[in-house]
Amino acid sequence: MRSADRPLSPHLQIYRWQLTSVLSVLHRATGVALSAGTILLVWWLVAAASGPEAYEGVQDFLGSWIGLLLLFGWTVSLFYHLCNGIRHLVWDTGHALDLESTYVGGWIVVGATATLTLVAWIAGIARWVS
Amino acid sequence: MMASRMRSPLGRAIGLGSAKDGVDHWWAQRITAIALVPLSLWFVASVISLVGADIESVQNWVGLPLPAILLMLLLIALFYHVSLGLQVVIEDYVHTELAKIGLIIAVRLLSFGFAVAGIFAVLSIALGSTS
Numbered sequence: 001m002r003s004a005d006r007p008l009s010p011h012l013q014i015y016r017w018q019l020t021s022v023l024s025v026l027h028r029a030t031g032v033a034l035s036a037g038t039i040l041l042v043w044w045l046v047a048a049a050s051g052p053e054a055y056e057g058v059q060d061f062l063g064s065w066i067g068l069l070l071l072f073g074w075t076v077s078l079f080y081h082l083c084n085g086i087r088h089l090v091w092d093t094g095h096a097l098d099l100e101s102t103y104v105g106g107w108i109v110v111g112a113t114a115t116l117t118l119v120a121w122i123a124g125i126a127r128w129v130s
Numbered sequence: 131m132m133a134s135r136m137r138s139p140l141g142r143a144i145g146l147g148s149a150k151d152g153v154d155h156w157w158a159q160r161i162t163a164i165a166l167v168p169l170s171l172w173f174v175a176s177v178i179s180l181v182g183a184d185i186e187s188v189q190n191w192v193g194l195p196l197p198a199i200l201l202m203l204l205l206i207a208l209f210y211h212v213s214l215g216l217q218v219v220i221e222d223y224v225h226t227e228l229a230k231i232g233l234i235i236a237v238r239l240l241s242f243g244f245a246v247a248g249i250f251a252v253l254s255i256a257l258g259s260t261s
Contacts, residue, residue: 045251
């Protein structure tokens with residue numbers, strides 16, 4: 001059979017958006033975003049080891065609007081990647097692989113991400129104002 | 131034999147079999163993931179408790195034995211996991227051989243570099259070489 005006669009599987013743009021595929025794409029996207037976020041963690045530690053001047057630089061950045069926005073995005077990404085990562089670990093054991101379970105698990109991950117993010121930021125803001 | 135029936139025609143012709151190390155990457159990704167579940171939750175909780183703290187309080191905290199040990203474990207598991215994850219993303223989307231290998235090497239080297247920088251920072255605070 002010539003390759004031109006072969007049936008093609010529908011490409012990404014053809015598929016209707018569905019929870020399972022969106023969450024799969026998000027797992028990767030948040031993983032890449034978190035990889036970039038690790039630089040912030042190392043910067044923070046190195047600044048704390050370097051002295052007050054360097055540490056003030058990190059604090060100023062994290063306290064700025066861009067810094068806070070990055071921190072918020074980083075928190076959402078971390079909790080999402082963590083929860084969905086646990087979903088992946090469950091799949092690795094061979095469980096919950098049927099269609100219904102992938103949807104139930106997916107919504108649990110979405111709910112847990114929102115809850116954990118909310119709890120973390122409420123706790124952080126409460127700490128900040130006290 | 132089952133093994134020979136499972137092979138592709140090309141695989142049969144070349145006759146090399148598998149390299150037998152295909153699962154290493156998979157396993158390492160899972161083990162670092164399992165380690166990162168408690169470590170990252172502990173880290174977020176710790177950072178929340180440090181909101182608004184000055185550098186002295188942060189240094190005091192990092193210098194305590196348990197936070198120092200857990201931070202270094204976090205850095206090791208995290209950057210190992212990062213390098214494995216980014217490698218898969220690069221392998222999936224970068225199809226020019228030179229760019230692909232170059233990026234994988236860069237990710238590996240940067241991951242090691244950042245991990246060492248973070249671990250050194252923790253050690254220098256914990257062992258009191260900070261002025």
